[in-house]
Amino acid sequence: MAISPMKKVNIIAHRGIQADLLQRLQDLEALHISDFREGSTDQGKATSHKNGEVTDERLEARISNIQSAINYLSQFEESRGLISGVLSPKIILSREQFQRVVDAFDEVAVVQQCRDLEKEANDLFSEIGRVEFLMDQLTPWIDLDVPFEDLAPTEYTTTLLGLLPPKILPDLRMKALNLTETFEVVNVHQGKEGTYLVAIFHNAFKQDLLDLLKGFGFEEMKFPDLKGTPREIYQRGISRIRELRQMIHTIGEKSRALVHHRHNLQVLYDNLSSQLQRKKAECHFGQTSDTFVIEGWVPAGKWPNFQEQLNGEFDELALVEAEQMDRETPPICLDNPKPIRPFEVITELYGMPNSREFDPSPFLAPFFFIFFGLCLTDAAYGIIITATFLFLLKKYRATLGKIKLMWVLLFGGISAIFMGAITGGWFGDLVNYLPPSLNFLKKGREVLMVFNPMDQVxxxxxxxxxxxxxxxxxxxxxxxxxxxxxxxxxxxxxxxxxxxxxxxxxxxxxxxxxxxxxxxxxxxxxxxxxxxxxxxxxxxxxxxxxxxxxxxxxxxxxxxxxxxxxxxxxYLRLFALGLATAVVAMVVNLLGSMVLSWPYVGWAVFILLFTIGHLFNIVINGLGAFVHTLRLHYVEFFPKFFQGGGKPFRPFQKNPKYTIITDGLQ
Amino acid sequence: MDFIGYAIPFAGAAIAIFLAGFGSSVGISTAGQAADGVLTEDPDKFPSLLILVVLPGTQGIYGLLGGFLIMFKLGLLGGTPVSLNLVQSWQIFFAALPVGFASWISGIHQGKVCAAGVAMAARRPETLMKGVIYGAMVETYAIFGLITTILLLWSIKI
Incomplete structure (x- = not known):
């Protein structure tokens, strides 16, 4: 059946080979480690000596340092184009190359350099922020032609700079002159928020005048430690910012020189994180002073190879097939023939079946195939989707080839070609606009067409x-x-x-x-x-x-x-979505035929409209086709028979984030 | 009865398109704002959240579809314009309502469901598809509206 039968195994080995064995198990990707302490009957013989998660703080710190260096450097990398940027292709290298990097590359210096550069750049950025803030503050005072040092208080006078609410300056001046004649106000700048002014007065009236100003809502502004006129300071700020930007640019250059380390860092990252996973797996082992026990599940199909590999390589190891206990449920590993395998993703997204039922993937595959095509019903769109995914899967086989969804969409495209041919959809009704010389295309369409959805609703x-x-x-x-x-x-x-x-x-x-x-x-x-x-x-x-x-x-x-x-x-949605694709395509064609008659630019506009319009239709209706087909399966189909609740088979493996090792063992 | 012009069917087409477009734009805006909030924390989620954000966009297309089907029915797009009497005009008008109203309301509410889905997927990325499915459930009723409109339009004899 499509759910692979599982073998429960105990691996008992001497501590001396633990590191090698774990690495080998990661490469084999065939063992789902379960917790030895849970459900084990012979607790007396071996006990797990640690509780909870085993972690290695130094290792984790090292990994996170490398990660932040990678992140820092990523902003200096040359852009890789839209597709590669989104897909972020992995580094493909052989086991030897991988090991060579791990052995030869020491990340400490690079990580430290990255950290220093990042800090330096951050400091510069914050200084730019400070300068810009000061310049902002100075803008209204630009016309004040007096150096700030001259505005300091003298023996007999006080000088204040500040902002007065709008339109009350004459009032203030009158009130102040009533008090004393030794009061002078200079209106420096009239802004929306008020009047920027300089007030000078004799110290003898200081308190009265301060109270008066306060009463008028005067806000004093202080510019301590500034030398020169506002305009000079402003100019100095501009050149300082230019200088700082230049320094940041230099740091960027320095960082760019480090970018070539990024691949090495990524290799090291993957190496260390797989090391961390081995470390973390340890807490599930049973331990004695000299031996350790790993309990887990191996899919029956992989069992012979698994057994052969381990026994061949390690001497101080015993592989024991264990009895499955009643209350135990093995993890679920879906195992289908190749054409159906991509459709497992539909099941996985919903949840794994339990061990007492069927894997729904082979049952849903034909329906999913047909439904997706029916929602699109356009052969030309199907060809475009198929070609796109074929291209992507060919070019990025190592990365994308593992993503089942990609294959499902490829199949969906193929299905759309069939359904489109049956319903006569080729870019909607494009054939109707073709010149008579291309009439054979019209004939071809009619030969393939079984029914016309626009006429035979x-x-x-x-x-x-x-x-x-x-x-x-x-x-x-x-x-x-x-x-x-x-x-x-x-x-x-x-x-x-x-x-x-x-x-x-x-x-x-x-x-x-x-x-x-x-x-x-x-x-x-x-x-x-x-x-x-x-x-x-x-x-x-x-x-x-x-x-x-x-x-x-x-x-x-x-x-x-x-x-x-x-x-x-x-299920009527199949019809509605199918018709929606056809009608939107027809509208695009119609608009296209209208602009075609424009003088001079007609063709250019037509090509633009045609491309964008149909591309939009493919994306939107392709998304709709996928989502609604998925929904029909999850909401209408699955509840009729599917129970679910199985826990997925998660093999002990390396799970690299950045690299792919080509000469794997399988 | 004499031909009385296209004002009434036009009103139907207009209602279908603008109500549906209204629903979709509100829906997308709700979901989009939620997604923007997530992206400030984690910009890498953009492609996966995009699905949830554009999901309420289909209602607008259904409305557009309804509107264009009316134009096809009238023979305005690639055909000879038909002559309608008063009864037929009103029939077309009312046929346009299901898709317009169903898309309007469902678009707004689908946006809310999708926004919640965005919040869910932000915390637990593996639940993304479940959020999408809930969103698609709301859309069912817009689809029913569209189907009704199509069937009604096709049943009008001109």
Missing amino acids: MTFILIALILGFIQICFGLVIRTVRNIRNGDLVEALCSPLAWLILINSIVLVFLGYKGTLPPFLKTIGLAMVGLSSLTIVLFTDRTTPNRILRIAWGVFELYGITSYLGDVLS
């Missing part, structure tokens, strides 16, 4: 509904088979099978009434409807002793028929 709707009905029935069939396989024949008969018969016989009756099918089938259908609904009412809830309650629950259960109706109707 009902056909499209029926196709969507029938596909939905088939998928829902299929889900019920899966549940019936699972119940039978698990030995629960009664449940199979009373629940999924009864529902399967019920909804099919309702369709039979309906078609009988409409006259599509011979009328005697209607009678048979009615009988089956009665029988199956009776089964559902009487036997859905078989455990409740109270008979009335039991039947009440049964009736409630039967009411669930409405949800089946809703589920089938939900």
Whole structure:
């Protein structure tokens, strides 16, 4: 079956080989380590000597230092173009090259340099901030042609600089002159926020005048330690900032010279983080003074190779196949033939199946393929999507090839080609605009076309509904088979099978009434409807002793028929999305044909409009196709049979972030 | 009855397009603001959050679709303009309403669900697709509106 059977193993080994063994296990990527202390029966023989997470603070600090150096340097790297930038391709290198870097490269100096440069740059940036702030403050005073040192208080006078709220200067001046004649105000700058002024007065009236100014809402501004006129200081600020920017630029140059270390840092990062993972795995081991025990699960398919490799390489090691205990559930590893494997991602996104049920991936794969295509229904779009993903997967095989979603989208593109050909969608209705000399294309389209969704709306709707009905029935069939396989024949008969018969016989009756099918089938259908609904009412809830309650629950259960109706109707989205793609494409073509007649620029605008319009349509409707196909599976299909709750198989591995080692062992 | 012009069907097309566009723009703005908040912390999440942000955009397309289908029906886009009587004009008008209103309201609310999804995916990136699925559930009703509009339009005999 598509869920790989698991072997539970105990690896008992001498401490001396621990480091080598762990590294080997990481490379094999076949062992899911479970916690030895949990569920182990022979606690007496070996105990785990540590509690909780094992960490190595020095190692972690080193990793985080390297990470921050990598991050710092990444901003100085030359831009790699849009696609590469988003995909951030990994470094591909051989095991020897990897090891050579690990052995030869010492990161301490580079990390320290990066840190120093970063700090220096940050200091410079904050100084720029300070200077700019001062310059901002000085802007209103620019016209004050007096050096600040001349504004210091003298023996008899005080000079104040400050901001007065707007439009009250004459008032203030009058009030002040009433007090004393030794008061002078200079209006330096009239701003929106008020009047910037310099006030000079005799010290004898200082207190009175200060009170007066305060009463008018005067805010004093102080510029201590400044020398020269505001304009001079402002000019000095400008040149200082220029200087600072130059220094930052120099730091950038210095940092750029370090960028070539980045790959080495990344290799080292991956090496150390896999080391950390080995360290962390240790807390799950059982330990004695000289030996340690690893308990885990290996997929049966990988078991022979696993056994051979370990026994061949290590002497002081025993591999023991352990008994699976009743309450234990093995981790779930999906194992499907190659064409179906990408669709496992749909299952994984939803949650793993438990060990007593089927892997839904092979069941959903054909539906997903068809539905995605139906939502797009444009062969030309399909070709574009297929070509794009083929190109990406070819170019970035090492990185993207592992991402199952990429393959699903590639398959989706292929499906769209088929569905587009069937419904005659090639960039919507582009063929209608072609010159007569290209009439053979029109012919070709008609040969491939089975129906035209714009004219035969009902056909499209029926196709969507029938596909939905088939998928829902299929889900019920899966549940019936699972119940039978698990030995629960009664449940199979009373629940999924009864529902399967019920909804099919309702369709039979309906078609009988409409006259599509011979009328005697209607009678048979009615009988089956009665029988199956009776089964559902009487036997859905078989455990409740109270008979009335039991039947009440049964009736409630039967009411669930409405949800089946809703589920089938939900598949109409296939039709709506399919038509949406076609209509938007038609509109793009129509607009294109309109601009084509413009003088001179017609062609250019047409090409622009055509490209952007169709590209937009592909992206938006491709997203819609994926999301809604996914939804149909998660909301309509899976609940018919899927239980889930399995824990995923997570092999002990290196999980490199930046590198890919090409000559792996598998 | 005499041909009375296209004012009533035009009003229908306009309502379908602007209500749906309204719903979508509000929805995207809600989700987009939530995503912007996350991106200030973690700019690398941009591609994955983009899915949630553009999800409420489909309603606008459904409205546009409804509007254009009306124009096709009237023969304004690549065809000969048809002649309508008063009853037919109103039929087209009312046929436009389901997609307009369903898209309007569902777009706004889908935006809220997507914004919550953004917040969820920010904390636990592996839940992204679950957020998308919840968002898609809201969209169902816009799709039903669109389907109703299409069926109604097709059933009008001109």
